[in-house]
Amino acid sequence: MVLETEDLRVDYGHVRALRGVSLKVRRGSLVTLIGANGAGKSTTLKAIIGLVRPSGGRVFFENRDITGRPTHKLVAQGLSLVPEGRHIFPDLTVRENLKLGALLIRDRREEERRLAEVMEMFPRLGERLNQKGGTLSGGEQQMLAIARALMQKPKVLLLDEPSLGLAPNLVQLIFEKLEELKRGGATILLVEQNAYQALRIADYAYVLETGRIALEGPAKALAEDRRVIEHYLGG
Amino acid sequence: MIEGFYRAIARLPWWLRWSLAALILGVVVGFVGSVQAAQGEAGPGLLPQFLNHFINGLALGCIYALIALGFTMIYAVVELLQFAHADIFMLGSFGAYFALRWGISNLYLEGAVPLWAVVVMAALVGMAVAGLLGYLVEKLAYRPLRLRGAAPVAGLIAAIGLSIMLQNLANIFFSPDPRSFPPQSFVIYQLEVADTPDFQRPRRFRVVNQTAWQAPEELMGRDFYLRIKARSQRGESAFSPPVKVEGRESARFIRFGEEAQEGGLSIGFVSYSRRVDERGRQLLTISWEKPPLDAISFPELVPRTPLTLMGSGVDAVTVTPVQLIIFAGTLVLFLVLFILLYRTQLGIALRGVSQDPMAIKLMGVDADTIVSFTFVLVSASAGLAGVLWGLYLVQIFPLMGLFPGIKSIVAAVVGGMGNVPGAVVGGLTVGVLENLVKGFIADRYSPLADAIVFLLLILILLVKPSGLLGSPKVEKV
Ligand SMILES: Nc1ncnc2c1ncn2[C@@H]1O[C@H](COP(=O)(O)OP(=O)(O)OP(=O)(O)O)[C@@H](O)[C@H]1O
Ligand SMILES: [Mg+2]
Numbered sequence: 180m181v182l183e184t185e186d187l188r189v190d191y192g193h194v195r196a197l198r199g200v201s202l203k204v205r206r207g208s209l210v211t212l213i214g215a216n217g218a219g220k221s222t223t224l225k226a227i228i229g230l231v232r233p234s235g236g237r238v239f240f241e242n243r244d245i246t247g248r249p250t251h252k253l254v255a256q257g258l259s260l261v262p263e264g265r266h267i268f269p270d271l272t273v274r275e276n277l278k279l280g281a282l283l284i285r286d287r288r289e290e291e292r293r294l295a296e297v298m299e300m301f302p303r304l305g306e307r308l309n310q311k312g313g314t315l316s317g318g319e320q321q322m323l324a325i326a327r328a329l330m331q332k333p334k335v336l337l338l339d340e341p342s343l344g345l346a347p348n349l350v351q352l353i354f355e356k357l358e359e360l361k362r363g364g365a366t367i368l369l370v371e372q373n374a375y376q377a378l379r380i381a382d383y384a385y386v387l388e389t390g391r392i393a394l395e396g397p398a399k400a401l402a403e404d405r406r407v408i409e410h411y412l413g414g
Numbered sequence: 415m416i417e418g419f420y421r422a423i424a425r426l427p428w429w430l431r432w433s434l435a436a437l438i439l440g441v442v443v444g445f446v447g448s449v450q451a452a453q454g455e456a457g458p459g460l461l462p463q464f465l466n467h468f469i470n471g472l473a474l475g476c477i478y479a480l481i482a483l484g485f486t487m488i489y490a491v492v493e494l495l496q497f498a499h500a501d502i503f504m505l506g507s508f509g510a511y512f513a514l515r516w517g518i519s520n521l522y523l524e525g526a527v528p529l530w531a532v533v534v535m536a537a538l539v540g541m542a543v544a545g546l547l548g549y550l551v552e553k554l555a556y557r558p559l560r561l562r563g564a565a566p567v568a569g570l571i572a573a574i575g576l577s578i579m580l581q582n583l584a585n586i587f588f589s590p591d592p593r594s595f596p597p598q599s600f601v602i603y604q605l606e607v608a609d610t611p612d613f614q615r616p617r618r619f620r621v622v623n624q625t626a627w628q629a630p631e632e633l634m635g636r637d638f639y640l641r642i643k644a645r646s647q648r649g650e651s652a653f654s655p656p657v658k659v660e661g662r663e664s665a666r667f668i669r670f671g672e673e674a675q676e677g678g679l680s681i682g683f684v685s686y687s688r689r690v691d692e693r694g695r696q697l698l699t700i701s702w703e704k705p706p707l708d709a710i711s712f713p714e715l716v717p718r719t720p721l722t723l724m725g726s727g728v729d730a731v732t733v734t735p736v737q738l739i740i741f742a743g744t745l746v747l748f749l750v751l752f753i754l755l756y757r758t759q760l761g762i763a764l765r766g767v768s769q770d771p772m773a774i775k776l777m778g779v780d781a782d783t784i785v786s787f788t789f790v791l792v793s794a795s796a797g798l799a800g801v802l803w804g805l806y807l808v809q810i811f812p813l814m815g816l817f818p819g820i821k822s823i824v825a826a827v828v829g830g831m832g833n834v835p836g837a838v839v840g841g842l843t844v845g846v847l848e849n850l851v852k853g854f855i856a857d858r859y860s861p862l863a864d865a866i867v868f869l870l871l872i873l874i875l876l877v878k879p880s881g882l883l884g885s886p887k888v889e890k891v
Binding site for chain 1: 774775776779780781
């Protein structure tokens with residue numbers, strides 16, 4: 180297991196957002212975490228990457244306990260998060276946004292190589308390198324957020340609702356890119372509300388309900404589960 | 415906080431904004447008219463006057479810009495109005511002052527380095543002192559608040575408290591009296607102390623600029639011999655005749671005869687007195703006469719003779735060497751800053767923090783490190799402003815930060831809070847307006863002058879509510 184949480188709990192004051200979440204991500208697999216609004220999906224990712232402090236439970240990354248370690252250190256160790264709402268830097272150019280993704284790389288040539296790679300993956304960004312991030316369309320901003328995380332060549336990529344608020348053709352495009360990454364051997368933990376697409380490309384899935392894992396299993400199996408179809412696939 | 419201010423102005427109905435603006439303009443123009451009419455014909459022409467005030471304004475404006483940079487960048491990064499920034503400016507000035515004093519007496523007067531090198535060194539010390547203070551202030555005062563998620567007003571209160579504290583510490587340690595910057599004159603006194611009147615194996619002590627000295631503990635209750643010579647950049651005197659300090663004598667005054675008065679630097683008398691302090695310790699104070707001052711007044715750090723740009727006589731448009739130094743210093747600092755902000759990864763990260771502090775952590779950088787770096791950077795700039803202020807206005811004192819501080823905050827607001835080029839534009843605008851108003855409209859020392867300056871700045875905000883370079887949408891997205 181490259182990433183694992185054990186009975187993870189998070190409280191926001193009196194709000195108990197996570198009440199013991201245990202999940203595992205195997206190297207080279209795409210694991211998805213689905214659930215309704217407010218189920219605690221974002222909180223799970225934030226607790227993993229140190230943006231919120233868990234009140235209980237543990238997080239293991241490459242078999243080391245990383246619970247409560249500061250975010251920037253985890254990023255340096257190979258965890259990357261594409262946050263919900265993209266959080267690109269609106270007043271920096273696309274190139275500068277990407278450069279920040281490569282902030283920890285000292286080697287300029289390596290930086291250029293990665294830049295070329297992500298631009299090959301997202302040609303639309305390549306055409307807009309000198310444009311301010313804030314002037315991009317929503318879909319382009321999402322691509323930028325993903326590309327920026329990919330500049331870090333993460334060992335595990337955490338994605339929080341990358342398809343949120345995008346037109347159907349763009350949703351399609353984003354999921355194609357995720358499949359492409361998966362084929363390239365990437366390890367991904369994907370949080371989604373678009374359960375249909377997520378289950379289609381994932382290897383394994385967890386269903387989160389009010390801070391607890393309600394169901395888990397291979398994505399194929401869950402996609403056929405009656406409860407999942409009823410609640411998440413609009414069937 | 416500041417956003418609220420911009421929003422409040424922007425929310426005024428347009429007709430109210432414009433009529434207020436027109437009213438202010440009318441009042442100021444009317445005032446100018448009446449003052450000009452009363453002035454009559456004599457004196458320099460209008461254009462050279464204007465240009466001179468303009469140049470003076472630019473010089474002052476550069477200093478405001480250097481300070482405003484800090485207000486604006488700190489606000490951009492942590493949304494805090496760092497009131498104590500003005501006091502860091504003051505302490506930078508004091509840092510440079512003490513470095514200057516030390517450097518002149520220990521390096522320049524010893525012939526080790528030329529004067530300009532001492533000035534440069536002092537400027538660097540001033541910047542370093544300010545930068546270090548900025549670091550400490552952030553680390554010890556603001557960071558704990560930030561990490562606990564304190565409300566913005568807590569930061570503001572901390573900032574005001576810090577400002578008052580720094581001012582009062584400076585009052586205590588440096589005394590509230592203004593000092594001239596640079597120190598005007600230097601005399602170094604060399605004291606030799608020995609057991610025998612032939613001064614074999616003497617112990618040497620140095621005293622700078624003071625004409626009194628506390629003898630160390632081991633000289634208490636003993637007889638010893640003492641002689642003193644004075645030295646300045648004009649040369650040095652011979653040793654005074656030896657004085658015997660008697661261990662059992664409580665006080666004595668020794669005047670030397672004519673034979674000791676050769677050259678301009680001789681010491682006419684030496685006296686000593688003993689007393690017991692409140693803790694029961696013996697104190698032996700030795701004092702002596704200060705040689706005639708005219709022999710040792712210190713040369714100007716920077717020549718004061720103005721350079722003429724155009725015209726002559728009363729119509730001459732001039733710029734002083736200090737002003738040129740201010741222009742050059744400010745230009746270099748802002749060039750370096752812009753290269754840093756726009757060409758280096760650290761600079762990009764710094765701009766990133768101000769836009770999205772959470773996302774910057776996801777880039778693998780400790781946001782706190784960048785905040786620290788920002789404080790150091792802008793505080794060092796304020797330190798430079800303090801040095802330039804000292805060179806320009808030749809006086810420093812613990813409360814000196816107050817007015818430049820207020821004007822720099824206003825400059826940052828007028829330029830567009832959070833906007834670095836805005837700090838430059840705002841600073842220059844405030845400086846130039848201030849000098850034009852004080853030159854043409856109101857008396858330099860009348861409180862009316864500043865009121866008119868502020869009125870004009872309000873006018874700018876009425877016309878452009880987000881500040882000169884601020885973006886129209888004020889809310890952060
Ligand atoms: N900063 C916060 N302070 C207080 N409560 C919070 C905070 N962040 C989240 N919560 C609460 O924690 C619970 C889980 O929130 P979380 O954002 O993890 O849900 P989510 O599954 O990501 O939802 P969505 O699909 O809407 O993004 C919610 O009830 C939310 O209201
Ligand atoms: Mg969420």
